[in-house]
Amino acid sequence: MQAFTRHTGLVAPLDRPNVDTDAIIPKQFLKSIKRSGFGPNLFDEWRYLDVGQPGQDCATRPRNPDFVLNQPRYAGASVLLARENFGCGSSREHAVWALDDYGFRAVIAPSFADIFFNNCGKNGVLPIRLDAGVVDRLFAAVATQQGYALTIDLPAQTVTTPAGEVFGFDIDPFRKHCLVGGLDDIGLTLQHADDIRAYEARRREEAPWLFG
Amino acid sequence: MSAKTLYDKLWDAHVVRTEADGTALLYIDRHLVHEVTSPQAFEGLQLAGRPLWRRDAIVAMADHNTPTDPGFTEIADPVSRTQVETLDANARTFSLEYYRIGDARRGIVHVVGPEQGATLPGMTVVCGDSHTSTHGAFGALAFGIGTSEVEHVMATQCLVQKKSKAMLVRVDGEVGPGVTAKDIVLAIIGRIGTAGGTGYAIEFGGSAIRALSMEGRMTVCNMAIEAGARAGMIAVDDTTIEYLRGRAHAPRPEHWEQAVAWWRTLHSDVDATFDALVEIRAESIEPQVTWGTSPEMVVPISGQVPDPAVEADPVRRSGMEKALAYMGLTARLPVTAIALDRIFIGSCTNARIEDLRAAAAVVRGRKVAASVKQALVVPGSGLVKAQAEAEGLDRVFTAAGFEWREPGCSMCLAMNADRLGPGEHCASTSNRNFEGRQGAGGRTHLVSPAMAAAAAIAGHFVDVRGF
Numbered sequence: 318m319q320a321f322t323r324h325t326g327l328v329a330p331l332d333r334p335n336v337d338t339d340a341i342i343p344k345q346f347l348k349s350i351k352r353s354g355f356g357p358n359l360f361d362e363w364r365y366l367d368v369g370q371p372g373q374d375c376a377t378r379p380r381n382p383d384f385v386l387n388q389p390r391y392a393g394a395s396v397l398l399a400r401e402n403f404g405c406g407s408s409r410e411h412a413v414w415a416l417d418d419y420g421f422r423a424v425i426a427p428s429f430a431d432i433f434f435n436n437c438g439k440n441g442v443l444p445i446r447l448d449a450g451v452v453d454r455l456f457a458a459v460a461t462q463q464g465y466a467l468t469i470d471l472p473a474q475t476v477t478t479p480a481g482e483v484f485g486f487d488i489d490p491f492r493k494h495c496l497v498g499g500l501d502d503i504g505l506t507l508q509h510a511d512d513i514r515a516y517e518a519r520r521r522e523e524a525p526w527l528f529g
Numbered sequence: 530m531s532a533k534t535l536y537d538k539l540w541d542a543h544v545v546r547t548e549a550d551g552t553a554l555l556y557i558d559r560h561l562v563h564e565v566t567s568p569q570a571f572e573g574l575q576l577a578g579r580p581l582w583r584r585d586a587i588v589a590m591a592d593h594n595t596p597t598d599p600g601f602t603e604i605a606d607p608v609s610r611t612q613v614e615t616l617d618a619n620a621r622t623f624s625l626e627y628y629r630i631g632d633a634r635r636g637i638v639h640v641v642g643p644e645q646g647a648t649l650p651g652m653t654v655v656c657g658d659s660h661t662s663t664h665g666a667f668g669a670l671a672f673g674i675g676t677s678e679v680e681h682v683m684a685t686q687c688l689v690q691k692k693s694k695a696m697l698v699r700v701d702g703e704v705g706p707g708v709t710a711k712d713i714v715l716a717i718i719g720r721i722g723t724a725g726g727t728g729y730a731i732e733f734g735g736s737a738i739r740a741l742s743m744e745g746r747m748t749v750c751n752m753a754i755e756a757g758a759r760a761g762m763i764a765v766d767d768t769t770i771e772y773l774r775g776r777a778h779a780p781r782p783e784h785w786e787q788a789v790a791w792w793r794t795l796h797s798d799v800d801a802t803f804d805a806l807v808e809i810r811a812e813s814i815e816p817q818v819t820w821g822t823s824p825e826m827v828v829p830i831s832g833q834v835p836d837p838a839v840e841a842d843p844v845r846r847s848g849m850e851k852a853l854a855y856m857g858l859t860a861r862l863p864v865t866a867i868a869l870d871r872i873f874i875g876s877c878t879n880a881r882i883e884d885l886r887a888a889a890a891v892v893r894g895r896k897v898a899a900s901v902k903q904a905l906v907v908p909g910s911g912l913v914k915a916q917a918e919a920e921g922l923d924r925v926f927t928a929a930g931f932e933w934r935e936p937g938c939s940m941c942l943a944m945n946a947d948r949l950g951p952g953e954h955c956a957s958t959s960n961r962n963f964e965g966r967q968g969a970g971g972r973t974h975l976v977s978p979a980m981a982a983a984a985a986i987a988g989h990f991v992d993v994r995g996f
Binding site for chain 2: 339340343344345408410429430431435439489509513516524527
């Protein structure tokens, strides 16, 4: 997993609540058996005017000029600013793979759906919860300032605006540890293999019907 | 010892170790696997050279991509076929319990798991699918995970988890005739919102929940995720235990009494405290219909499409306006004026035998309205299909003009060939009305099986209670 320490990036605003993972990556692209290549189909139904199909060359498809990621001022954005309950719905990790493949390193929103939030952490994408009031102010600032970029410092747990205003955010220590180190959490869990075997031995006595 | 919630009991029974920050390594008893979210996990496991920790914890089947055409033998879409063949190959490589295409037991993973007794009270159950919350109906801790976590469970039989807060949603009283588990859960989501359960594990309780069959309880827990909850669960009682007796994966006779003794402890203690409490009177719940693009955008059948102009919160107002534009509806339109192009009775929410019986009871002796282009019934599993056929339900549906299909996820998410065309309105017994969920540009209205059946006959929504 790619590590996340500090990142400064252009902010793209996606101003709608309850953005679901079907919207982030529509179902026809979930037929892939790979983890990569989902970026061109990120937000496919909002981004293009036609209906996308797997394996299609997206460079020649008609784009929806009204969709935020198609506006030249947001080209190269790597921080997505979003509204409440971002990533709700399906557990498809393809949603995070698509955001990552497009180039987003972080998503800032007042709240996230649980499964999406967990999936981000497994892929080096940082989900940041900030108060709804702060998110409102960031939306207003992005709208008025061309090239608006935020600096995210994960070790310090801060988001800094171009004007130097600093907002702190919370993150579980374990998730932070994995993200900062770019660690493989399966490897970390396997360090406790003896504990898992001891648990299994005890459970096998208590509840034998759960095994075999 | 202090009083515990059902969630506390399930959690405590599965903690392998706890870190200083409260993060726990949680043991997973049952892992359900399907074709869409597993190929990258199997590949990851093999690339890392790691063995599968516990083969016997897994039950696998393809459901999302599979065709539903009667008697199909192969998958026409080459991309879908590759994904199913990848699961075939992984099932062979890892010697998994696998219900392949053609196996009479195959179907939607959340219908088949309980049907086979693979979901038992007191288990932790995971699957790379958000509707895994369904299995909480058995007094299990069940939740959806992403593909990285699927790989984590395959490699370690554990997940790194932080405990959620506990919410009790209590529905007391008795629902009226024609009001179902689907209406109960839609009413709950309408009350607390699609993010109302975020950060919580929800226990559903109260006399109206206890009165539900296992099928109804699964419908309620299935949609806990649509309220944003990590998991939904219902305490074990006689209904749970009787459902499990004799099922393929149920405890063997020599363990049965021991298992039942433990299962009977799987309820919240009377003096247990919850972080949040929601109370709803069952009598207040009418048949529900969603009007928008989020399950919380729901109104009773006697209601109207709401008017964004009266919404004070600007973010919510804008969300309502976008939803109305997408759905092609106008504010204050009576729900009964919404005409339907297609009808879908199926999905892990509502494709069990009781659902098909309820729909067939409405359909019997009637015809699908001429204005409806297609009405589909997709049973949740091969065994549900066989049971329905033994009861003659298939003939009730086909005589009325419904299509009777092979089991699978089908038009719930339209990964196979079953889908809506742009602009088409669908009365659907599934769980999500998101933009494009049932096909690009499609407009989904979530309802109960009885309400979908009545809408098929009338050609527009109608109150099934007077139908």
